[in-house]
Amino acid sequence: MRRAGVLLMAALLPALAAPPVVIRNANVITITKGNFKGSVLLRDGKIEAFGEKIVIPSGAEIIDAAGQYVMPGIIDPHSHIASESVNEGSISVSSMVTIEDVLNPEDIAIYRALAGGVTTAAIMHGSANAVGGQSAVIKMRWGKNAAGILFGNAKPILKLALGENPKRRGNPTGQTPPRYPASRMGVEDVIRQAFTEARNYRDAWREYEAKVKRGERALPPRKDLKLEPLVEVLEGKRLVHAHCYRADEILMILRLADEFGFRIHALVHALEGYKVAKEIAAHNAGATTFSDWWAYKMEVADAIPYNAALMFKKGVQVSLNSDDAELMRRLNLEAAKVVKYGGVSENDALAMITIMPARQLGIEDRVGSIEIGKDADLVIFDRHPLSSYAKVQKVIIDGEVYFDRDRDATERTAREREKKALIEKARERQKQSAAPARRPS
Amino acid sequence: MKSTILLLLLSLGAAGVHAKPPSTYAIRGARIVTVSGATLEKGTVLIRGGLIQDVGANVDIPADAWVIDGHGLIVYPGLIDSLSTLGLAEAEPADAPAGQRRSPPAAQQTPARGPEDRPATTSWLRAADMINPADRRIESARNAGFTNAVTFPQRGMFAGQGAVIALAGERPGDMVVATPAGMYLTLSTAGSGGFPSSLMGVMAYIRQVYLDAEHYKLARQQYASRANGAQRLPYDRALEGVLEAPRILLPASRAVEIERMLKFAAELKTPAVLYGGHEAYRAADVLRKTGTPLLINLRWPERGREEDPERMDSLRILRLRELAPSSPAELAKAGCRFAFYTGGIPMRDLRKAVKRALDAGLSHADAVRAFTLSPAEIYGVADRLGSIDRGKIANLVITDGELFAERTQIKYIFVDGVKYEPLPEPAEEREANR
Numbered sequence: 001m002r003r004a005g006v007l008l009m010a011a012l013l014p015a016l017a018a019p020p021v022v023i024r025n026a027n028v029i030t031i032t033k034g035n036f037k038g039s040v041l042l043r044d045g046k047i048e049a050f051g052e053k054i055v056i057p058s059g060a061e062i063i064d065a066a067g068q069y070v071m072p073g074i075i076d077p078h079s080h081i082a083s084e085s086v087n088e089g090s091i092s093v094s095s096m097v098t099i100e101d102v103l104n105p106e107d108i109a110i111y112r113a114l115a116g117g118v119t120t121a122a123i124m125h126g127s128a129n130a131v132g133g134q135s136a137v138i139k140m141r142w143g144k145n146a147a148g149i150l151f152g153n154a155k156p157i158l159k160l161a162l163g164e165n166p167k168r169r170g171n172p173t174g175q176t177p178p179r180y181p182a183s184r185m186g187v188e189d190v191i192r193q194a195f196t197e198a199r200n201y202r203d204a205w206r207e208y209e210a211k212v213k214r215g216e217r218a219l220p221p222r223k224d225l226k227l228e229p230l231v232e233v234l235e236g237k238r239l240v241h242a243h244c245y246r247a248d249e250i251l252m253i254l255r256l257a258d259e260f261g262f263r264i265h266a267l268v269h270a271l272e273g274y275k276v277a278k279e280i281a282a283h284n285a286g287a288t289t290f291s292d293w294w295a296y297k298m299e300v301a302d303a304i305p306y307n308a309a310l311m312f313k314k315g316v317q318v319s320l321n322s323d324d325a326e327l328m329r330r331l332n333l334e335a336a337k338v339v340k341y342g343g344v345s346e347n348d349a350l351a352m353i354t355i356m357p358a359r360q361l362g363i364e365d366r367v368g369s370i371e372i373g374k375d376a377d378l379v380i381f382d383r384h385p386l387s388s389y390a391k392v393q394k395v396i397i398d399g400e401v402y403f404d405r406d407r408d409a410t411e412r413t414a415r416e417r418e419k420k421a422l423i424e425k426a427r428e429r430q431k432q433s434a435a436p437a438r439r440p441s
Numbered sequence: 442m443k444s445t446i447l448l449l450l451l452s453l454g455a456a457g458v459h460a461k462p463p464s465t466y467a468i469r470g471a472r473i474v475t476v477s478g479a480t481l482e483k484g485t486v487l488i489r490g491g492l493i494q495d496v497g498a499n500v501d502i503p504a505d506a507w508v509i510d511g512h513g514l515i516v517y518p519g520l521i522d523s524l525s526t527l528g529l530a531e532a533e534p535a536d537a538p539a540g541q542r543r544s545p546p547a548a549q550q551t552p553a554r555g556p557e558d559r560p561a562t563t564s565w566l567r568a569a570d571m572i573n574p575a576d577r578r579i580e581s582a583r584n585a586g587f588t589n590a591v592t593f594p595q596r597g598m599f600a601g602q603g604a605v606i607a608l609a610g611e612r613p614g615d616m617v618v619a620t621p622a623g624m625y626l627t628l629s630t631a632g633s634g635g636f637p638s639s640l641m642g643v644m645a646y647i648r649q650v651y652l653d654a655e656h657y658k659l660a661r662q663q664y665a666s667r668a669n670g671a672q673r674l675p676y677d678r679a680l681e682g683v684l685e686a687p688r689i690l691l692p693a694s695r696a697v698e699i700e701r702m703l704k705f706a707a708e709l710k711t712p713a714v715l716y717g718g719h720e721a722y723r724a725a726d727v728l729r730k731t732g733t734p735l736l737i738n739l740r741w742p743e744r745g746r747e748e749d750p751e752r753m754d755s756l757r758i759l760r761l762r763e764l765a766p767s768s769p770a771e772l773a774k775a776g777c778r779f780a781f782y783t784g785g786i787p788m789r790d791l792r793k794a795v796k797r798a799l800d801a802g803l804s805h806a807d808a809v810r811a812f813t814l815s816p817a818e819i820y821g822v823a824d825r826l827g828s829i830d831r832g833k834i835a836n837l838v839i840t841d842g843e844l845f846a847e848r849t850q851i852k853y854i855f856v857d858g859v860k861y862e863p864l865p866e867p868a869e870e871r872e873a874n875r
Contacts, residue, residue, distance in 0.1 A: 085639035090631075091555055096645040097637075101705075104697055106757060133641060145700055176634035177552055219660055223652045225645060226555070415756060422759035426744060433743075433793070 018044060019061050021399055022054075023380065026065035030370035031072055031347065031354050040070060042376035045398035050370055065380055068393060071350060072369050073119025073377035074331050077288045077357035078241070078268055078321035081109035081328065082123055082138060082149065089128030089169065092180060092190045095158060096225035097133035099123045103146040109325040110149070114140040114403045116329030117379035117392045120151060122361050124268075125159040127243040130166040130181065130190040132159035134229055135241070137361055139377070139397050155362035157265075158229050161243040162187055162253060164299050188252055195260045198230035239265040239362055241288075245299040247275040254283045266360040268321070270311075271303035277314035286317035286360040291337035293327070308352065309342020319357035336386040346386055462859060465489045467502040468839065471511025476518050476806075476814045477828035486516055488835040491858035496829050509839075514852060517809060517844055518828050519588025519836030521605075523736045523816035524690070524716050524782035527579055527590040528572045528606050528616065552635025556649040560631035564682025566594045566601030569620035572613035583608045584863035585788035586844065588836035588856045589618065591820055593625035593690070598643055599650065599679065600625040602686060605822050607836070609856035618834070619822050623714065624686035644705065651709045654683045687821065688712040694738070695761075696723040703731050714819055718779070720761055721768035725775035734819045735777065737811070739794040740784035741765050766794075769811060770802035780816035781808075795845045809844060834858075 020043040028050060029035050038052035041060070049055075056062070080086050084102040088094035103123070113121065119140055125133035137154035163184065170182025181187050204221045211218040232238035242253050242264050250267055257264050264285040267273060271294060273280055273287045280287055289311075294303035312318045320335060322328035335349040344352075358368025366375050376399035383390040395403035466488040473481040473496060485500040486493060495501075502508060553560030571594065582590065587608055594601030602621035610616035628643045637643045657680045664674045689709070693702040694717030706713030716736040721728065728735055742762050744754065772779045786794055795808055817827025825834050835858035842849035854861045 085641040088637060088639045088642040088645070090552065090634060090636040090638040090642065094636075094642065094645075096556070096649060097639065097641040098645070099641065101644040101701070102639075102641045106697055108755070146697060147700075147704075179634075217663075219663055220656070222656045225649050225652065419756055419759060422756075422763050423754075426759065426762055429743065 018399065019059050020048070020057050021063060021376075021396070022056050022060045023063045023065050023070055023378070024056075026068055026070040026380070027384075028370065029069060029071040029347070029350060029385070031351050032369040032371060035347070040370060040378065042378075042396070042399040045376050045400075047370060047372055047374050047376050049372065063380070063394065065393075067382075069381045069384055069390075070370075070378055071117075071381070071385055072354045072367065072374075073379050073395065073397065074117045074353045075319075075357040075361070075368060076113070076118050076121040076322050076328055076331060076353075077266060077319050077360050078124050078323050079113075079121040079325075079328055080124060080126065080323070081113060081121070081325045082107040083136075087126035087128035088133055089126070090179075092129045092166070093131040093194045093226060094125070094129055094133050095131050095194070095227070095229045097125065099125060099133065099136040100150070103136055103138065103149065105141075105144060105146050105149045109328070110138075110140050111142045111403075112325065113328045114142055114395050115392055115405075115408070117332060117381070117385070117395060118328055119377040119379065119395060119397050120358075120361075120363070120367055121328070122157060122241075124157075124241065127159070127161035127165040128169070130161060130187045131194050131230070132161055132243075134158060137363065140395070140402065141397055142402055151363065155239050156229070156232065156237070157239045157241055157361070158233055159241055159243065159268075160191060160253065162249040163243075163245050164297060165243065166190075184249060184252075187249075188256065191253075191256060192259075195230055195234065195256075198227045198234060199260075201227040202231045202234065233262050234260060236262065239360075241266045241268050241360075243268045245269055245271050246302075247272040250276050251279060254279060254285060258283070265362070266319070269300075269323075271300050271307060273316070274304065274307045274310035275302075277311045277316055280311065281315040286319065286356070287311050288319040288321045288357065288360060290323075291320060291334045291341070305337065305341035308338045309344045312342075312344060312348065312352075317356050317359055318352055319360055320352050321357070332381070332385040332390060333388060336388065339386060346384075350385065463505075463507045464491070464858060465503060465506040466509060466835075466855070466858070466860065467500070467506040468509045468511045468514070468516055468837075469502065471509075471514045471516050471839070473516045473829055474518075474809060475829040476810055477830055485511070486829060486837065488837075488855065488858045491835055493829060493831055493833050493835050495831055509853070511839075513841060515840050515843065516829065517586075517838045517840070518813040518826075518833075519838050519854065519856065520586045520812040521780070521816040521826065522582060522587050522590040522783050523780040523819065524738075525582075525590045525592050525785075526595060527582055527592050527608065528574070528576050528613075529568060529592055529594065552633050553631055553637075555636050556646050556653075558636070559650075559677075559679045560635055560637065560646070561597035561629065562599040562650070562679045563594065563597055563601050564599035564624060564680075564686070565678040566682075567604065567620060568592045568594055568602060568606075568622075569604035569613075569617045572604070572606060572616055574610055574613055574616060579608050581788050582783075583854055583856065583861060584851065585791055586838040586840075586851050586854065588838065588854060589826060591622050591816065593623075595625055595627065598627055598629060598631070598647065599683065600627060602682065603690070605820055605826070607834075607856050609859060609861065615857075618826065619820065621686055622820050623688040623690050624683065625690045626692070628692055647705075648708070650679065650683060651711070653677075654680045658684060686711075688714055690714050690716050690736070693717050693735075694719045696720040699724040699735075700727055703727055703733055706733065707731070716782070718768055719765040721777075721779075722764050722771040725771045725777055728772065728777045729775045732778070734815075735772065735779045736782050736816075736819075737769055737772075737779055738784040739781055739791070739798075740786045741794060741797060764801075766797035767801035769798045769807070773803060773807045778815060778819060779811060780819055781811045792845050792847070799845070805843065805845070 024039040039054050041049040088097040123136045135157040137151040138149045141149050166187050169179045172178045266286040266288050270287040292305045294300045308318050331353045335353045338344045338349045355368035358364040378396045380394040381390040468486045473484040484498045487495040593603035604620040605618040605622050606616045637646050691702040693699040693715040714734050718735045718737040814827035817823040837855040839853040840849050
């Protein structure tokens with residue numbers, strides 16, 4: 001009898017562990033499968049069904065979203081939060097460094113981005129040098145550890161940088177010794193040199209492997225962490241995101257990539273992309289840009305708010321990125337501005353913060369739209385997400401609610417209370433340690 | 442203090458009464474905290490030739506032994522400071538936080554252009570070769586009950602090889618108990634604008650050095666097996682040092698850092714010891730799973746006195762300051778290996794620092810172990826240090842009450858069987874330590 005009970009319990013456990021979630025009565029924006037009023041069913045971290053009328057499984061947790069809007073979680077393809085390093089700017093080729101080593105899952109910016117509807121972001125190396133480091137794609141699983149926030153099986157990405165930033169340290173500043181390059185030509189040279197070196201390195205390994213195959217005695221080449229990721233780029237195993245602003249440098253990097261036979265998956269910023277949109281589209285490069293952030297240095301003087309729209313109309317995959325912890329919290333409004341300037345449709349504007357960045361990161365088979373089998377990453381807004389009055393109500397990642405506006409409000413008071421008590425205790429300790437030390441008699 | 446001293450004049454040579462200290466002591470009728478086994482409520486420790494010759498309830502005391510009446514006294518194994526710079530002349534300022542010391546080695550002048558330049562690397566330095574017996578901190582530590590320290594060069598990323606030293610001795614060579622004890626790593630950047638300039642750069646560098654060391658070893662073997670007709674291998678002292686280290690010490694204070702360094706150590710395929718450990722109360726699970734030992738810094742985190750009073754500390758920082766001393770208790774509960782290090786706190790604050798760990802739930806026995814047998818095990822010297830057992834080095838601390846208790850006085854300290862009696866610190870030094 002008792003054993004049967006235990007067995008029954010065991011059989012029920014997996015089902016009890018994660019009940020399916022149904023969001024119903026919502027205005028659903030799927031991005032790729034149209035809009036409708038109805039429900040979305042989430043089970044085991046995936047989207048299982050959606051539609052105007054779906055069968056609600058027994059035991060499902062119901063979220064009533066009457067009058068609210070459900071869309072896929074926002075994806076920021078260029079961010080620097082949740083990391084303890086941004087640049088390894090000391091050298092011009094720093095492809096050996098990786099953001100994954102230094103993720104900080106306790107950065108409060110993660111929670112803030114989450115509260116702005118962002119569920120996935122690519123944490124990028126900065127733009128201080130021509131060949132930067134390796135990125136990490138994360139999900140905003142606030143409360144999890146470094147391994148727990150990793151997107152998981154995302155394609156690796158390498159950052160390149162063109163223009164003013166990578167050449168800045170070429171000029172003596174008095175603080176640090178100058179470092180090549182000091183010009184745009186030099187930047188191109190550094191990148192070409194790096195990939196040439198990578199090609200030779202790959203050949204050296206091939207030669208070694210051939211020798212081993214022939215049964216010859218050989219010493220393997222020294223494994224070089226700087227060149228390994230570049231070889232991955234050459235072999236198409238690693239995506240490339242290139243920081244750029246001006247039309248001339250955009251054309252330069254596209255030609256250089258063609259020369260070495262790899263693709264630029266995203267031109268980052270690309271504020272002059274509208275001038276060379278046709279060429280960008282021809283290379284099949286994506287572009288990730290700002291809506292109206294410019295005039296912070298010379299090379300961004302020719303920026304216009306129509307950039308995203310113009311590139312998009314020429315057939316470029318366009319996304320919007322934040323590059324900033326604050327802007328990251330309201331990427332939906334960045335999308336809204338693309339509707340205002342350039343007349344992109346509401347749906348296409350939202351695609352620029354969901355499916356298009358997903359494609360640029362090579363994760364479009366898992367996120368970026370509401371489709372059956374995709375990760376259950378959703379955000380619920382109280383109004384249309386392109387409205388400047390819209391507020392995020394709930395954010396769901398892998399079927400789990402990670403942000404809830406009401407829960408947040410309740411937790412705030414408890415946290416305040418705990419903080420006060422801890423400050424009081426610390427004060428007590430300080431008082432005690434300030435007491436004069438007992439002198440030995 | 443009432444101790445009977447039995448002196449056998451016959452044992453003295455022609456050089457005179459005070460020329461040579463006795464080499465045989467018997468501490469009789471004392472409470473003996475062996476740490477490795479049960480505590481003897483009334484027992485005798487017999488010291489001869491610098492070693493513990495016998496310990497037990499019934500020990501025959503030889504005629505030539507100086508006898509110390511142990512009535513009312515407690516004998517502990519000598520304490521070990523598991524991470525220090527004691528005995529090293531060029532010590533860093535004691536209050537630089539672990540793992541964040543800024544200064545690169547003096548040799549690094551031009552900015553490094555990459556891992557090949559071996560920035561901030563002095564892995565070939567050996568603490569054992571740099572011991573200065575005149576370091577004044579040695580006596581102060583000994584007076585507080587420390588008979589040993591594991592001392593490391595601490596500048597740069599690969600700072601150098603540590604040594605287990607005895608905190609007494611005339612010549613540097615007398616003081617070295619075991620070397621190399623491990624390689625001290627920090628995650629400090631190279632400075633002077635060179636590579637690496639970021640935490641991720643430092644980690645990439647360390648990773649590359651371990652790959653290089655593996656390659657170097659292979660190349661060396663191949664060359665040794667057939668040198669004739671083969672390309673000569675350049676000698677790389679940085680890699681020689683790396684290959685020599687039996688273990689590495691990695692800084693990890695926050696829970697995030699502990700997880701990060703555990704993952705990193707596994708990747709480097711080298712036995713690792715973490716140091717810092719203030720937020721270990723949140724990481725006991727992973728530490729137990731990996732079995733990686735942790736050295737806990739007794740300089741508990743507090744808000745700096747000079748800090749802007751307007752500054753708001755985050756909840757995590759506030760919790761850390763309150764809960765850091767609960768780390769040892771949490772680790773003990775989880776069955777993790779850990780040891781204490783003083784982190785350069787003044788010795789007069791030691792009691793207070795230990796008390797915070799005890800107040801947070803650490804048992805007195807576990808606290809004593811974290812200063813004795815645990816560090817000895819972590820550094821692989823438990824065959825000679827860390828407990829009161831036959832054959833181990835006669836390093837003892839003898840008190841008139843429970844160690845770390847408020848009114849307890851240290852009566853004697855034995856280092857290598859030589860007896861020391863602590864004197865109160867001179868007033869001048871007390872001021873200097875402030």
